[in-house]
Structures are given as C-alpha cells and as structure tokens.
Amino acid sequence: MITPAAPAEPGLLVQSLVILLAAAITDNILLTRFLGMCSFIAISRQMKTSIGLGVAVAATTTATAALNYLVHTYIVLPLKIEFLEYILFIVVIAAFVQFVEMVIERFSPPLYFALGIFLPLITVNCAILGVSLFMIAKEGYGFWQCLVFGLGSGLGWLLAIVLMAGIRNRLKEDKVPENLRGTGITLIICGIIALGFVGFSGMIKF
C-alpha cells in the first residue's frame, strides 16, 4: 500500500474551507455563541427582510473582520494600545455600517425602508463586534484566515436567520400556547435548531 507523503501543513484552500465551515456551522455565531439575538428575534418574522439583513450582516462581518485584523496588527500591537482596542473596533464598524447603509439606500430603497431602524443597529449588533473579538482571540490567524472566518460567521448568521424565518412562516397558522407566542416559541425553536447544529460538531477537527 502506498502511503502518500502527508503534507505537514494542509493547503491554504483546505484550511480556508475548514475555517469557513467551522465558523458557519459547528461554531455558528448565533446558535452556539448567541450573538446578534436582538435583531434576529425581531426581524426573523419575514423571509424577505431576513435575507436582506442576513446579507448585510455577512458583508459587514467579512469586511470588518479584515479591517479590524489590520487595525489589530498594524496599529494596536505596535503602539501597545490594547486598552483602546474595543473603541477602535467600534469606530471601524460604525464607519463601515454607515457606508453599507448609504449603498443600500441608493440601490434598494424598499429594503432600506423594510430594515428601518435595524440598519443603524447593525453597529450595535453584537455579532459584528463579536466576530472581531473572537477572531483576535484565535491564535495563528493571518489576514486571509480572518477574512474567511468573518465570511463564515456572517454566512452562519444568514443561514440561521433564513432557517428561522422559514419556520416562523409555517408556524403562523399553528396553535401555539398564548403565552409562548412571539419570543417564547422563537427561543424554543432556536434551542432545537442549536441541538441540530451540535450534531455537526464531530465533523470538523482543527
């Protein structure tokens, strides 16, 4: 039997794929880290706005993960200003969200009005800041890995909100106990989906 010479380091592509899948599925930012719950619960009533917000969040996490990696590596570490890190991250995120908001307003006014208050709220969506904070806590991530991690986390959030919007759509006609309607049943469904996602956890080994 011929044993292939095992490469010590997996190729960049394989590694990226692993990071992407892990961030999107086994370490789903919403279902296992509970980030971005507020807008998730409020927005997931409708499929269309869910997709819109999900895409906006995915774009923002990808871009801010990359930008914040640069801020972390080239500004915070050389100047030893770790204590200002939260503030710098937030400023980068706020500026970027403002930019996304202008783009959506220009190209899709209906989506802009449907998202309403939740667009500026992406700034304080903990998923965005959370991705940046979890990213710098991971060791050995370079620029590319952070970009992929941001993308994977954002896609995971999009996946979760789309799943939930679909389920809530079906649930409209069902008889849910009066006091569980709205938030209560949404949380229970989240729990059940989270249980499903835990099933993936053995599949990806770092």
Next chain:
Amino acid sequence: MGFLDSPGGKALVLNLWRENPVFRQVIGICSTLAVTNLLKNTVLMCGALTFATALSCATISVLRAYTPKQVRMMVQVLIIAAYVIVAGFAMRAWFPEVHKLIGPYVGLIITNCILMGRCEAFAAKNPAWPSFLDGAGAGLGYSLVLIPIAVVREVMGFGTLFGLALPARELWWHQWTIMIMPTGAFFMLALIVWLCNHWVRRQGGTPA
C-alpha cells in the same frame, strides 16, 4: 417624599420588573444566554454590566447639554466603551480565570442593547442622579433574570453551585448535559419568558 416616589427611585423599580429589559423588552439577551452556565461567571458579568450601565447613564446625562444631536450616538458609544474597558481590566486583574472564559462577552457589553436603550430612552433627557438609578435598575433587572437561569443550569449541568459540589450528589444527581449546551440556555430563557407572560396576563397586562 420617599425614595420610591422620586423620579430616580421610580425608574429603578420600573426597570426591575414592569419594564425588565430581558423578559419584558427582550433586549440584551446575547450575554444572557452565553454566560449563564456557571453562577460565578454570571454574577461577575451582572456586576460588570450594572457598573457600566449605571455609570455611563450618569455620565451621558451630565454631558447631555454639551453633546451635539448629530454625533450623540458616537459619543454614547465612546462613553460606554470607556466604562466597559475599566470593567474588563478589573475582571482580568481580579478574576483572570473567569476573564479567560467570558472575556469577549465583557467586551460585548458595549454593543449590549440595554445600555444604548437606557442612554437613549432615559439618560439623554434626565438629570444625573435619576439616570444613574435608572441604569442601575436596568442592570439589576438583568441580574434578576440571569441569576435564576444560572442556578438551574449549573445545578443540572454540573452538579455544583458557585463551583462547590452539591451535598451527596452521587446519591441523587444526574447530569443533564443539555443544560451545558446552548440549547439549555434557549430553553431556560423561553421558560422564563413564558412564566412571566403568564403572570403578566393574569394581572391583566399585555405580555411582551
């Protein structure tokens, strides 16, 4: 006029129950779910959040006359971030092992909707002392929900309380692994929302 009739006292009590941020307004629940598998982490997190909310509300209230409307949000975020950084450093110094586990969530207090909500809804229009009490009330209202969740999850998931083993647990205790997992957190919060809605409805109010 008693303390509870003053504007600050009223705001404090209102936040504790009738307008409780977690189960009445359903905001700020990210960390509610994430830090509640151990009671010690939960208590420290609640302390950090109450500290940050109360002091940033007071500060924002003091500065409200000098803050231009257009950059209001930015100023609020910076003030909140300053207090959160203080809380984060204090926790890293005194409880390094807890900080390792929930560190990112302490940083995430900055984007916790409770803080922004209280600053916008109350502190931007009221004097400093009532704003301080309002913020403290919101923090305590948050703790009021988190601590019971943490007690149930730690007892059922780990068989300990505050890190101490329960008495004679080998005789009667069985591990509910589901309580350690994210699912346990979702179910516990759903249960609390359910019970509170039930109670509110019986009192004749409108549930969340």
